[in-house]
Amino acid sequence: MHELSVCQSIITQVAQIAHENNALAVTKVIVQIGPLSGIEAPLLEHAFPIASAGSIAQDAALETQILPIRVRCNICGNENEAAISKLLCSACGSWQTSLLSGDEMLLKSIELEKSEEQAHV
Amino acid sequence: MCDTCGCNVTDANRNLVEAGGKHAKTKAGNEAVEVLQNLLHENNHRAAHNREHFDKHQVLAINLMSSPGSGKTALLEATIDALKNSSEAFSIGVIEGDLETENDAQRIRDKHIPAIQITTGSACHLDAYMVHDALHELSLEGLDIVFIENVGNLVCPASFDLGHHLNVTLLSVTEGDDKPAKYPVMFRASDLTLLSKSDLLTVLDDFDVTRAEENIRNLANPAPVFQLSARKNIGMEAWINWLKQQIQHYKGHLESGETVLPKIQKEGQTLHKARYV
Ligand SMILES: Nc1nc2c(ncn2[C@@H]2O[C@H](COP(=O)(O)OP(=O)(O)OP(=O)(O)O)[C@@H](O)[C@H]2O)c(=O)[nH]1
Ligand SMILES: [Mg+2]
Ligand SMILES: [Zn+2]
Numbered sequence: 001m002h003e004l005s006v007c008q009s010i011i012t013q014v015a016q017i018a019h020e021n022n023a024l025a026v027t028k029v030i031v032q033i034g035p036l037s038g039i040e041a042p043l044l045e046h047a048f049p050i051a052s053a054g055s056i057a058q059d060a061a062l063e064t065q066i067l068p069i070r071v072r073c074n075i076c077g078n079e080n081e082a083a084i085s086k087l088l089c090s091a092c093g094s095w096q097t098s099l100l101s102g103d104e105m106l107l108k109s110i111e112l113e114k115s116e117e118q119a120h121v
Numbered sequence: 122m123c124d125t126c127g128c129n130v131t132d133a134n135r136n137l138v139e140a141g142g143k144h145a146k147t148k149a150g151n152e153a154v155e156v157l158q159n160l161l162h163e164n165n166h167r168a169a170h171n172r173e174h175f176d177k178h179q180v181l182a183i184n185l186m187s188s189p190g191s192g193k194t195a196l197l198e199a200t201i202d203a204l205k206n207s208s209e210a211f212s213i214g215v216i217e218g219d220l221e222t223e224n225d226a227q228r229i230r231d232k233h234i235p236a237i238q239i240t241t242g243s244a245c246h247l248d249a250y251m252v253h254d255a256l257h258e259l260s261l262e263g264l265d266i267v268f269i270e271n272v273g274n275l276v277c278p279a280s281f282d283l284g285h286h287l288n289v290t291l292l293s294v295t296e297g298d299d300k301p302a303k304y305p306v307m308f309r310a311s312d313l314t315l316l317s318k319s320d321l322l323t324v325l326d327d328f329d330v331t332r333a334e335e336n337i338r339n340l341a342n343p344a345p346v347f348q349l350s351a352r353k354n355i356g357m358e359a360w361i362n363w364l365k366q367q368i369q370h371y372k373g374h375l376e377s378g379e380t381v382l383p384k385i386q387k388e389g390q391t392l393h394k395a396r397y398v
């Protein structure tokens with residue numbers, strides 16, 4: 001399973017941003033994934049505590065937001081939601097569509113705990 | 122922040138991704154920082170460097186993916202043999218990814234073609250770092266194509282950019298024609314699907330080539346689907362011709378100062394192009 005590698009990559013990025021911001025700790029990590037990213041949210045959530053142990057994000061909560069699969073038809077221009085293995089136009093039935101969303105694998109944002117003085121600057 | 126990572130925020134999904142917008146303070150008084158970077162940012166960075174390296178040497182890099190045992194190494198062996206008998210041959214090198222053993226690289230070296238073995242240990246996919254290390258050992262001088270044989274796995278390899286230019290996916294006919302529907306991430310990303318071990322079609326009554334192709338089209342993937350048997354030498358000519366076309370196409374892109382990226386979807390392409398300048 002590659003979700004552990006993905007989590008390790010998340011922690012590296014998060015630690016760097018936390019460091020740049022002089023944070024004491026990372027309290028939350030928000031990621032957005034699409035069903036077509038190849039990343040499974042439950043596996044990611046399972047791997048996160050393992051990957052974050054001992055890092056500045058070890059007490060952080062991981063929030064995964066799943067984005068919908070949406071396609072636009074290259075033939076008739078219709079836009080609709082689609083199932084993961086049927087990226088078809090719901091209006092004309094064409095398979096010639098472009099993916100509008102659903103393959104994202106994004107580190108959206110993180111929340112940082114800062115010391116009192118810094119927080120008030 | 123960086124030009125080449127392609128963090129997959131596009132015009133098409135921007136409204137979804139950025140919904141809620143920036144908010145400086147959370148209820149608990151913590152500070153929220155908007156990031157919007159690819160989860161595999163570091164890997165993608167390394168991949169971009171690998172691609173630059175290939176481009177500098179004008180070597181087309183092809184990521185070969187399939188389930189374990191679908192015939193990736195056999196295809197490479199047959200390709201080497203076919204090239205030996207071809208008049209306008211091109212030269213190839215191979216990077217082999219496996220959990221354990223040097224077997225596959227040895228099979229290639231036995232045919233006097235340079236092959237570097239990467240053993241991943243427990244990792245079920247290659248990543249850009251492993252390929253980068255292998256590139257230190259592989260001289261690209263005089264090569265036209267480097268094949269990167271990924272770890273046999275229809276799930277994980279699809280998520281990792283290696284710095285290659287094209288994805289070729291094998292689906293052996295013994296696996297069943299429903300595999301594209303079951304592994305959409307992999308088959309959506311392939312620039313060519315090879316229905317391998319096609320010599321066995323005659324003894325299998327339930328593999329329907331049309332249905333396999335339909336399942337790939339259902340993923341909005343227009344890429345060609347070829348039948349091929351490495352063992353019985355069926356369909357090798359179409360495969361070799363496709364490779365020649367891809368070399369031409371790639372060199373054409375290099376001449377106009379562009380690289381080639383695995384074609385997954387238009388939006389992704391535009392994004393990458395925009396970020397490449
Ligand atoms: N009948 C038939 N068998 C084939 C063909 N190609 C490969 N095989 C057999 O399939 C088995 C696996 O072939 P490999 O080339 O090792 O497959 P692979 O995808 O490289 O395997 P891994 O690297 O372990 O994932 C071997 O026993 C091959 O002889 C073919 O075209 N026809
Ligand atoms: Mg092999
Ligand atoms: Zn339509």
Ligand SMILES: [Zn+2]
Nearest residue numbers: 123125126166
């Ligand atoms: Zn980057």
